[in-house]
Amino acid sequence: MDVKIISNSIISSMDSTKKIDKIYKMVKDGSLVILEGRLTNEEELALTSKSLKHVNETFSGIDIAFLNVKHNSSFFDRLRFKLATFLLKYEVGITVIGPSKKVKELKMNPEQIEILLFNQ
Amino acid sequence: MKKLFFSFLNFFKKKKEFSLGLYGPPNAGKSTLANTIIKDILGEDAKTTFSTSEVEHETRSVQKVEELTLERGSKKINFALVDTPGIATKIDFEDFVKKGMKKQDAKERAREATQGVIESIRWVEKVDCVLVVLDATINPYSQVNITLIGNLVAKDKKIIIVANKIDLKNASVDKIKLVFPDYPLVGVSAVTGENLEELYKEVFKQLN
Numbered sequence: 001m002d003v004k005i006i007s008n009s010i011i012s013s014m015d016s017t018k019k020i021d022k023i024y025k026m027v028k029d030g031s032l033v034i035l036e037g038r039l040t041n042e043e044e045l046a047l048t049s050k051s052l053k054h055v056n057e058t059f060s061g062i063d064i065a066f067l068n069v070k071h072n073s074s075f076f077d078r079l080r081f082k083l084a085t086f087l088l089k090y091e092v093g094i095t096v097i098g099p100s101k102k103v104k105e106l107k108m109n110p111e112q113i114e115i116l117l118f119n120q
Numbered sequence: 121m122k123k124l125f126f127s128f129l130n131f132f133k134k135k136k137e138f139s140l141g142l143y144g145p146p147n148a149g150k151s152t153l154a155n156t157i158i159k160d161i162l163g164e165d166a167k168t169t170f171s172t173s174e175v176e177h178e179t180r181s182v183q184k185v186e187e188l189t190l191e192r193g194s195k196k197i198n199f200a201l202v203d204t205p206g207i208a209t210k211i212d213f214e215d216f217v218k219k220g221m222k223k224q225d226a227k228e229r230a231r232e233a234t235q236g237v238i239e240s241i242r243w244v245e246k247v248d249c250v251l252v253v254l255d256a257t258i259n260p261y262s263q264v265n266i267t268l269i270g271n272l273v274a275k276d277k278k279i280i281i282v283a284n285k286i287d288l289k290n291a292s293v294d295k296i297k298l299v300f301p302d303y304p305l306v307g308v309s310a311v312t313g314e315n316l317e318e319l320y321k322e323v324f325k326q327l328n
Contacts (some may be wrong), residue, residue: 041270044263045241048209052234057227061210061234064263100210108261 001032001102001117008037016040020047023097027062028054032098032115038066038091047097059099065106065113068093137186138199138327141247143240143272145264146176146206148253149284153310154185154203160316161188170203175219177233179205182243195324202247205236207268244271249278249326251319256283256291256307260299269300278326280319283307287314 004026011019020043026033028051039047044064051062068081068091084092096106096113107114142150151170159166169185171178186200211233216226244250250272254260272279281300283293286307293307304322308315 041267041274044267045271048207048267049238049241051209052211052237055211055230055234057213060212060214060230061208064209064267066263066266100212106263108263110261 002030003032003034005034006036008035011035012037016043016046019043020050023047024050027051027097027099028059030099030102032096032103035095035097038068038093038095059101061100062097063100063103063106064095064097065108066091066093066095067108067113136198138197138249139202139247140199140323140327141202141204141243141250142253143204143244143250143268144206144253144282145255145262146208147174148206148255149310150206150253151179151203153251153253153282153284153308154201156310156313156316157201158185158188160313161190175216175221177206177208177211177229177236179203180229180232180236181205182236182239190320190323192320192324195328197324197327199327202243204240204243205233207240207264208233208237209264211237244275244277247277249280249323251280251282251323252303253282253284253310254296256285256293256296257288260296265299269303279303280322280326281305282319284310287312 104116104118151172154170183203190197211230213226213230281303283296287309306319
């Protein structure tokens with residue numbers, strides 16, 4: 001499976017529509033996208049809507065999960081996280097987005113994301 | 121004259137109908153809860169509007185029952201109950217085939233279900249208060265739940281998290297509380313009606 005890792009600096013300069021189009025295209029083409037940072041809630045829902053509009057026999061939508069660093073961390077870690085988010089202007093962490101015909105499940109917990117793939 | 125003006129305003133204030141939306145992932149029991157609330161308010165003979173099924177995406181379009189009144193003591197609210205298709209990021213017709221549907225029917229159900237999810241997302245704008253219905257027997261830590269609740273917060277909607285299916289042995293309200301500690305939460309059973317009064321109390325708190 002093709003895995004694309006995208007730095008936040010690449011997509012942060014794009015507006016929401018371009019960002020969603022770019023991610024959607026990669027996932028629709030069968031890639032697993034690992035994105036530095038997180039899409040906004042609205043962008044995540046817009047990506048979901050866009051994907052669902054194009055569901056067919058070979059594409060059944062997306063799986064998405066976000067792993068951040070603020071869970072179960074100390075007060076100072078949370079403070080550092082807030083400061084980093086403020087300075088970087090994006091939520092620190094990684095987002096995994098994959099085509100659900102290939103990704104069986106993205107198992108999420110606050111410490112890790114487990115990517116389970118279908119046997120090809 | 122001033123008194124008359126305020127009576128006039130109060131008349132319209134009393135008539136205000138809130139929109140109470142049921143949102144959540146598929147098969148969390150939204151339609152079952154909607155039916156239970158309607159029967160509780162209108163009586164056992166009330167026609168249950170919302171179709172339910174064990175197969176996911178039974179509700180594939182937004183449905184609304186208007187002119188419901190909830191009255192407890194001196195408190196009263198008029199509201200419309202809005203049942204929405206379950207929010208999901210993927211819908212595969214093959215999942216319906218596995219549940220015994222014919223291929224063509226499964227494809228049609230998948231097509232309607234995808235439109236239903238998109239309609240659900242659009243309807244968020246129109247509701248005043250949202251009951252986020254989660255299945256208390258399933259791990260609530262999913263991106264769909266996090267995004268849905270985050271989006272409702274961003275849109276300044278009032279939220280009550282409903283941990284449904286507490287009648288089942290493996291249900292855990294605490295797990296949901298742990299994942300979403302910042303929101304009011306009520307554990308209910310849509311099937312038995314258990315704890316419905318607690319839910320109403322929370323609805324009054326949010327809408328009054």
